[in-house]
Amino acid sequence: MKRVTIRVPATTANLGPGFDAFGCALSLYTDVTFEETEWGLEITGCPEEFSGPDNLAYVSYCAVLASMNEDIKGLKIHIDAHIPICRGLGSSAALLVAGAMGANVLRGNKLSIQGLLNITNAMEGHPDNLAPAFLGGLTASMVDNGLPVCVNFPLHPDWEFLALIPDFTLSTEKARAALPTEYSRADAVYNIAHGALVLKALEKGDEKLLRNAMQDRIHQNYRRKLIPDYDQIEALVRTCGAAFCLSGAGPTLLCITQDEKLDEKLAKKLDSVTEHNWQMLPLHVEFQGARVIASE
Numbered sequence: 186m187k188r189v190t191i192r193v194p195a196t197t198a199n200l201g202p203g204f205d206a207f208g209c210a211l212s213l214y215t216d217v218t219f220e221e222t223e224w225g226l227e228i229t230g231c232p233e234e235f236s237g238p239d240n241l242a243y244v245s246y247c248a249v250l251a252s253m254n255e256d257i258k259g260l261k262i263h264i265d266a267h268i269p270i271c272r273g274l275g276s277s278a279a280l281l282v283a284g285a286m287g288a289n290v291l292r293g294n295k296l297s298i299q300g301l302l303n304i305t306n307a308m309e310g311h312p313d314n315l316a317p318a319f320l321g322g323l324t325a326s327m328v329d330n331g332l333p334v335c336v337n338f339p340l341h342p343d344w345e346f347l348a349l350i351p352d353f354t355l356s357t358e359k360a361r362a363a364l365p366t367e368y369s370r371a372d373a374v375y376n377i378a379h380g381a382l383v384l385k386a387l388e389k390g391d392e393k394l395l396r397n398a399m400q401d402r403i404h405q406n407y408r409r410k411l412i413p414d415y416d417q418i419e420a421l422v423r424t425c426g427a428a429f430c431l432s433g434a435g436p437t438l439l440c441i442t443q444d445e446k447l448d449e450k451l452a453k454k455l456d457s458v459t460e461h462n463w464q465m466l467p468l469h470v471e472f473q474g475a476r477v478i479a480s481e
């Protein structure tokens with residue numbers, strides 16, 4: 186095989202209290218094509234500043250080959266990204282996953298998904314976007330002795346996810362720098378309890394329980410000040426009866442509901458309470474993880 190295209194789903198991390206642990210794959214995708222050549226690196230389909238050797242898909246591709254003790258001569262990468270950059274929807278994880286899987290497929294699938302998770306987690310630093318990007322669906326992860334352990338959790342089929350994506354970006358680095366390094370025992374207990382009940386509510390399709398459980402004391406309160414309109418939108422979503430959280434490190438805000446008309450209800454009110462332009466994007470859960478969609 187000479188060329189392969191990998192499709193990777195968008196992912197929302199944390200889901201409220203599951204900081205660096207919970208994640209879910211969503212129906213928005215980045216496709217990346219890899220073709221090994223005789224020499225050089227050519228990356229197309231992305232802004233100029235991302236087309237050098239520090240491109241995450243390339244870095245990940247090289248890391249997988251290095252782990253196999255294999256060399257690379259040249260590589261062409263084409264990126265067709267529908268996951269918006271720096272918005273808290275797993276765009277960086279998608280490139281890491283695509284690069285890792287692309288290298289593995291073109292070199293004969295020598296590594297398992299766990300092997301690819303190990304390599305990409307060492308680069309990303311936390312597995313909460315990587316796990317659903319590889320496995321699909323709802324996932325929870327822990328890191329033990331430096332290695333990620335990731336499992337799928339059941340998810341009720343009726344959930345709708347409504348992403349509210351603003352016209353500004355927020356880097357994960359900046360959003361992580363806003364967090365304290367230590368927390369009280371009360372906050373730790375709060376998040377453990379709420380996290381467990383979020384997973385049960387998502388499994389059972391219990392919207393009332395999800396609304397109550399999807400609260401957090403580890404990251405959201407520290408990050409809300411970095412996101413204009415956060416408080417107004419949270420209040421609005423809660424009056425509409427949906428569960429609400431920050432998607433990953435933000436700035437995308439996420440509503441989880443079984444109300445198929447939530448977007449219509451919010452659309453009527455959103456413009457009057459916000460300064461920025463927020464795109465409403467209805468999404469479903471993607472139960473399939475990263476996969477090959479074309480090869481030759």
Ligand code: HSE
Nearest residue numbers: 198205313357433434
């Ligand atoms: N768990 C991560 C965070 C997700 O909230 O910082 C973003 O990479």
